[in-house]
Amino acid sequence: MTSGNKVRRLVRSSVQISFLLAFVFILFIARNSDPPTDRDWTKLSAVQALTKQEIIHYLQWSNASSCRLSNDFGGAMALFGIDGQKAVCLDTEVRPIKGKCLVYSFGVNNEWSFEDTMDNYGCEVYAFDPSMEQSDHDRGDRIHFYRYGLGSEKVLRTIKGQRGWRLVPLSDLYKVMEKRHGANKIIDYLKIDIESGEWAALPQILQSGMMDKVRQLGVEIHLPAGGDVAEFYRLIGIVRSLENYGMVRFNSKLNPFSERWMETLQSESYAAYELAWYNNRLRRNRSSYYG
Numbered sequence: 652m653t654s655g656n657k658v659r660r661l662v663r664s665s666v667q668i669s670f671l672l673a674f675v676f677i678l679f680i681a682r683n684s685d686p687p688t689d690r691d692w693t694k695l696s697a698v699q700a701l702t703k704q705e706i707i708h709y710l711q712w713s714n715a716s717s718c719r720l721s722n723d724f725g726g727a728m729a730l731f732g733i734d735g736q737k738a739v740c741l742d743t744e745v746r747p748i749k750g751k752c753l754v755y756s757f758g759v760n761n762e763w764s765f766e767d768t769m770d771n772y773g774c775e776v777y778a779f780d781p782s783m784e785q786s787d788h789d790r791g792d793r794i795h796f797y798r799y800g801l802g803s804e805k806v807l808r809t810i811k812g813q814r815g816w817r818l819v820p821l822s823d824l825y826k827v828m829e830k831r832h833g834a835n836k837i838i839d840y841l842k843i844d845i846e847s848g849e850w851a852a853l854p855q856i857l858q859s860g861m862m863d864k865v866r867q868l869g870v871e872i873h874l875p876a877g878g879d880v881a882e883f884y885r886l887i888g889i890v891r892s893l894e895n896y897g898m899v900r901f902n903s904k905l906n907p908f909s910e911r912w913m914e915t916l917q918s919e920s921y922a923a924y925e926l927a928w929y930n931n932r933l934r935r936n937r938s939s940y941y942g
């Protein structure tokens with residue numbers, strides 16, 4: 652085969668692969684967009700009244716118009732797109748202020764892109780993950796790592812064969828970290844990606860009053876593929892309790908790696924969603940921000 656033929660075959664193969672990847676990307680975007688519905692999800696009162704299809708629509712609801720400038724921070728490239736990114740609202744009223752912002756990040760898993768991006772943006776970052784085989788240390792001038800996990804109570808737990816996972820409520824951990832970052836500071840962004848541990852931690856954050864100190868919240872929620880329908884509704888109710896408190900959703904993304912048969916929903920769907928909110932109680936007055 653001549654070199655010219657080899658080149659032509661290589662070009663054809665590259666074009667075919669490009670078309671295939673583009674097709675997969677278009678399918679993913681289509682499935683990740685807001686579902687066609689006229690329902691106003693801000694007025695949802697009882698999650699138990701939702702049908703299985705409505706549950707999916709509610710989780711995929713991004714409410715994107717609530718934030719004019721929503722940007723993704725961090726993330727690593729994968730086959731179906733970027734994984735691990737967190738949406739941050741940069742609207743004047745809620746944006747992290749460069750050089751003054753404070754970030755708490757639970758769940759690093761040795762993938763530092765979000766934390767590094769927040770550092771580059773100008774925030775002080777406190778990162779926590781008990782699963783990493785690292786001792787407490789400073790990753791840089793503004794990134795501080797601690798081998799704690801987020802929980803609903805203080806507990807020393809054995810998980811995945813690893814002994815000594817220290818799980819601590821956010822309220823308790825905040826009191827410890829105050830000695831370093833100062834007292835009564837607002838957490839400008841709270842990231843939670845702790846593989847189903849969010850269901851225990853989120854109610855405690857609300858009940859303890861710590862949500863009053865959180866301006867933006869990004870959580871990857873993880874839903875069980877099977878199990879009791881009542882338990883499924885309980886978890887959806889936790890999501891709704893955040894919005895009843897005053898958290899305004901501004902982003903929702905499917906985790907492309909979580910697609911599976913969901914027995915509870917009786918459909919092929921996604922078990923993980925990246926959701927982001929800002930705290931309507933902590934919106935700044937524009938004049939005070941510029942003043």
